[in-house]
Amino acid sequence: MSNDAADLQQEVARFREDFDKLREQIGRVVVGQRDVVEGMLTGLVAGGHVLLEGPPGLGKTLLARTLADALKVQFRRIQFTPDLMPSDVIGTYVVMEAHGRRNFEFQQGPIFANVVLADQVNRTTPKTQAALLEAMQEGGTTVANQTWPLPEPFFLVATQNSLEAEGTFPLPEAQLDRFLLGLRVRPPSEDELDEILERTTEYDEPVVEVVLDGPRILEMTDLARQVPIAPEVRRAAIRLVTATHPESPHAAAMSKQFLRHGASPRAAQAMVLAAKVRALVAGRVNVSQDDIWRMAHAALRHRLVLNFDGHADNVDVDAIVDDVLKTAGGSL
Helix, strand or coil: CCHHHHHHHHHHHHHHHHHHHHHHHHHHHCCCCHHHHHHHHHHHHHCCCEEEEECCCCCHHHHHHHHHHCEECCEEEEECCCCCCHHHHHEEEEEEEECCEEEEEEEECCCCCCEEEEECHHHCCHHHHCHHHHHHHHCEEEECCEEEECCCCCEEEEEEECCCCCCCCCCCHHHHCCCCEEEECCCCCHHHHHHHHHHHCCCCCCCCCCCEEHHHHHHHHHHHHHCCCCHHHHHHHHHHHHCCCCCCCCCCHHHHHHEEECCCHHHHHHHHHHHHHHHHHCCCCCCCHHHHHHCHHHHHHHHCEECHHHHHCCCCHHHHHHHHHHHHCCCC
8 A cells, every 4th residue: 555545545544533533522412313413524524514404402502502512613603683784793883992092993793703603593684594695605704894704613503393393494506505414303312301301400410621723623624625537426426416407307296396496506515525435434535426315314305495385285305305316326
């Protein structure tokens, strides 16, 4: 084995070890939700952002806070409410007085952190929601014609309640598209609920250890982007996206029947990046079609826009993704 190959294997082994460390620390507090934990860590390492959706009380906020506790990074939580203003998120200029002189100084908002929890993001107005767009896409925010870079890494975890509709403002398609992955947090099984009760009603609180820092996350992100992907595997992601477009001749039957808009090119990017992380977690330095298939639901579900029939029939977008996988030749 050449020195380059040996070094690469060591990097992959270290990547897997660090990924497992994070997963283990989260597992000390969060019971079950393995797919959600895996998806959130994948989003972090892939350099994207994650949307957590599910009924209240399932640990969405706890999951994000526990991840931050396991990282030596700056963490901020923003509780989104209808009266929250954009300046409450990104910051604003304030008048400062020193030595008898006044000047304007920029006071950073809570968005200036490595891990930001946007809790109940759909409870605030579209104007405030839009304050996140530039930060999510460009890694910076502009105030008074001056752009301020956000710290690196920058990872936004947004939560929203899937059951609550009154007093909420659904995220626009353009903003949903900025999330690399959309993850559904589902109710625990009876055994998991029993373990939750045991952990939360006893005296001993689980302690999370800090296992990684920001620079190490950036190194893992850089390694993931270097993982090669064969053209035919990349085409698998393209076929999946194309099958969501109702006007496409290759569209899945349910896409034609229930979708107004299919997924954007960002969905294909999300599948490829997430699949690269998944390959490294499995100890491989190549992406398989199975990696693409496995990331399809998380990359597509929040990007599909139902038409009138889809809403009237209360169609589950995951069922549409299942049909898209079948149409595009995928299997799970």
